Amino acid sequence: MTEKNSKDEIDILSLFSLIGKKTNSLLVLIINFFISFFNLIISILYLVKRNYLILLISLIIGLLTGYFYEKNLYVSQYQTTLTLSPNFGSTYHLYENIKFYQSLIVQKDFEKLSDVLNIDSSFTKFIISFSIEPYKNEELNLEGFEKLLNMADSTTALTLSYSEYADKIPFESYISHVIKLKLTNNKVPPQLEHSIITAIEKNKYYRDKKNTYLKNLKIKREYVEASIQKIDTLLFAKKGMDNDDLKRKNLGTTILLDKNQNTDLELKLFDNYSTLNNELIYINNELNKKANIINIISSFPMTAEILNKSKNHYIISGSFLFLFTLIIILFNRINALLRQDPNFKIKHVNYKK
Numbered sequence: 001m002t003e004k005n006s007k008d009e010i011d012i013l014s015l016f017s018l019i020g021k022k023t024n025s026l027l028v029l030i031i032n033f034f035i036s037f038f039n040l041i042i043s044i045l046y047l048v049k050r051n052y053l054i055l056l057i058s059l060i061i062g063l064l065t066g067y068f069y070e071k072n073l074y075v076s077q078y079q080t081t082l083t084l085s086p087n088f089g090s091t092y093h094l095y096e097n098i099k100f101y102q103s104l105i106v107q108k109d110f111e112k113l114s115d116v117l118n119i120d121s122s123f124t125k126f127i128i129s130f131s132i133e134p135y136k137n138e139e140l141n142l143e144g145f146e147k148l149l150n151m152a153d154s155t156t157a158l159t160l161s162y163s164e165y166a167d168k169i170p171f172e173s174y175i176s177h178v179i180k181l182k183l184t185n186n187k188v189p190p191q192l193e194h195s196i197i198t199a200i201e202k203n204k205y206y207r208d209k210k211n212t213y214l215k216n217l218k219i220k221r222e223y224v225e226a227s228i229q230k231i232d233t234l235l236f237a238k239k240g241m242d243n244d245d246l247k248r249k250n251l252g253t254t255i256l257l258d259k260n261q262n263t264d265l266e267l268k269l270f271d272n273y274s275t276l277n278n279e280l281i282y283i284n285n286e287l288n289k290k291a292n293i294i295n296i297i298s299s300f301p302m303t304a305e306i307l308n309k310s311k312n313h314y315i316i317s318g319s320f321l322f323l324f325t326l327i328i329i330l331f332n333r334i335n336a337l338l339r340q341d342p343n344f345k346i347k348h349v350n351y352k353k
Contacts, residue, residue: 062321078304083297126185134174
């Protein structure tokens with residue numbers, strides 16, 4: 001038993017000794033690494049001091065080049081947006097028009113673009129790109145997904161995924177759409193917004209569809225208003241009349257109702273009155289929403305917002321040329337060492353084991 005304990009103690013001491021040696025080797029390796037790193041920094045500083053004139057000249061040339069580029073060649077980009085809400089199925093037509101404008105820009109056919117948009121050709125040359133995308137609202141997407149779940153049966157509802165639903169929503173299903181305009185000038189052409197909308201508004205199909213829809217709504221509103229007026233007369237005008245007035249009003253057959261029947265009738269009239277009022281509110285909202293083929297949610301501002309601010313190109317180019325020159329000096333130094341000693345090798349970091 002004593003001999004076994006003695007062997008265990010020897011094994012533990014050997015283990016601790018081995019751990020100590022490895023730890024010591026690791027610490028020496030780390031220390032030597034930092035020493036080598038600082039030696040490298042000192043060597044680079046020595047090269048900079050020795051070749052400061054060449055590096056200073058490269059830095060000045062880089063700064064001047066960057067300054068010249070920023071003042072004479074660098075083109076700032078500006079962006080502005082127009083948010084529209086198309087009606088009567090005109091969304092697809094709007095997207096196709098924007099694609100057409102973009103194709104003219106890609107082809108650099110600014111004269112035709114000027115004619116199509118009815119703006120001065122001096123403005124069209126500043127246009128970089130047209131793009132359009134739906135305005136995506138997470139809350140509206142969730143409401144739509146909830147309606148889909150309510151419509152689906154229990155088995156189908158379990159297979160539905162919101163992420164897949166949101167990805168597959170067609171662009172024409174969104175209410176609002178954002179047109180993005182990129183320019184090289186911060187001034188937005190004043191007629192541009194009007195031209196984009198007029199291109200859709202003048203379409204006869206959409207005009208006829210709008211006029212028919214509005215005409216039907218107005219007919220429906222007249223009917224609802226007349227129904228409300230009749231119920232209003234039955235509910236409220238009757239209360240201000242006494243029995244003699246009612247008898248004089250009733251020129252035909254008189255229908256006598258008991259108290260309970262009269263109360264039930266009034267309750268039904270109140271329900272219909274509330275329903276018709278809600279219907280009238282909906283019709284008025286629809287008349288307001290559908291008054292135009294395309295509603296403007298937010299217009300182009302007079303001046304666009306800068307998209308790519310200046311990034312101090314003179315500092316970037318100066319630093320780049322300085323570092324590039326320093327790398328060339330380092331390679332030149334290494335090449336000199338190789339010429340002096342063809343068998344030159346980088347020494348490994350030594351540490352005690």
